[in-house]
Amino acid sequence: GDSVTQMxxxxxxxxxxxxxxxxxxxxxxxxxxxxxxxxxxxxLQLLLKATKADDKGSNKGFEATYxxxxxxxxxxxxxxxxxxxxxxxxxLTSTSGNTGKLIFGxxxxxxxxx
Amino acid sequence: EAGVAQSPRYKIIEKRQSxxxxxxxxxxxxxxxxxxxxxxxGPKLLIQFQNxxxxxxxxxxxxxxxxxxxxxxxxxxxxxxxxxxxxxVYLCASSRGRGGPDTQYFGPGTRLTVL
Numbered sequence: 001g002d003s004v005t006q007m008x009x010x011x012x013x014x015x016x017x018x019x020x021x022x023x024x025x026x027x028x029x030x031x032x033x034x035x036x037x038x039x040x041x042x043x044l045q046l047l048l049k050a051t052k053a054d055d056k057g058s059n060k061g062f063e064a065t066y067x068x069x070x071x072x073x074x075x076x077x078x079x080x081x082x083x084x085x086x087x088x089x090x091x092l093t094s095t096s097g098n099t100g101k102l103i104f105g106x107x108x109x110x111x112x113x114x
Numbered sequence: 115e116a117g118v119a120q121s122p123r124y125k126i127i128e129k130r131q132s133x134x135x136x137x138x139x140x141x142x143x144x145x146x147x148x149x150x151x152x153x154x155x156g157p158k159l160l161i162q163f164q165n166x167x168x169x170x171x172x173x174x175x176x177x178x179x180x181x182x183x184x185x186x187x188x189x190x191x192x193x194x195x196x197x198x199x200x201x202x203v204y205l206c207a208s209s210r211g212r213g214g215p216d217t218q219y220f221g222p223g224t225r226l227t228v229l
Contacts, residue, residue: 004156044157044205044220089156099169100145100209100216104156
């Protein structure tokens with residue numbers, strides 16, 4: 001079945017460092033891909049999404065490109081801030097039945113130090 | 115626009131007791147989801163409603179979990195009887211349409227601890 005694999009955390013960076021969080025997926029069809037973020041004490045929020053191959057999603061300085069050839073959707077940011085400290089989840093819409101069901105990776109914790 | 119509301123935010127019960135969670139989706143959203151998020155894992159779908167009909171409940175442990183969405187608006191998720199392994203955050207989400215790449219909006223979750 002469909003699945004998502006994220007890099008293990010926690011990831012600890014200094015402010016203004018470059019961020020990459022790796023995400024790869026397995027799917028039988030052509031899923032849409034998402035990054036959700038969970039700030040401390042808050043609910044999951046959509047960060048960005050891409051619905052077809054080579055699409056680039058972007059928001060708040062974060063970017064991710066849908067790479068069908070490598071089945072990847074890596075999250076990047078050029079200069080992280082302390083306020084970016086959160087748990088980041090990569091997800092895809094299940095290709096079974098087009099119901100919109102999300103399949104999540106296990107999450108990657110990012111800690112940014114001043 | 116008001117977000118997805120959930121209550122209670124926290125619940126502690128003994129094993130074998132019953133518990134219920136409530137969710138009110140964003141107004142006008144036809145699709146409602148319940149996810150279970152165990153500590154250190156990503157959320158896993160338990161059940162999906164389209165209006166008041168069930169679209170997917172393939173991962174709902176039906177011997178102890180039940181859910182309903184009366185009138186196609188708010189929803190309740192019940193566990194009876196609870197087991198230790200049910201300790202998790204229960205997330206409700208809603209989206210406008212029939213699924214696909216529609217954005218899902220999540221509530222704050224209910225953190226359940228089973229002792």
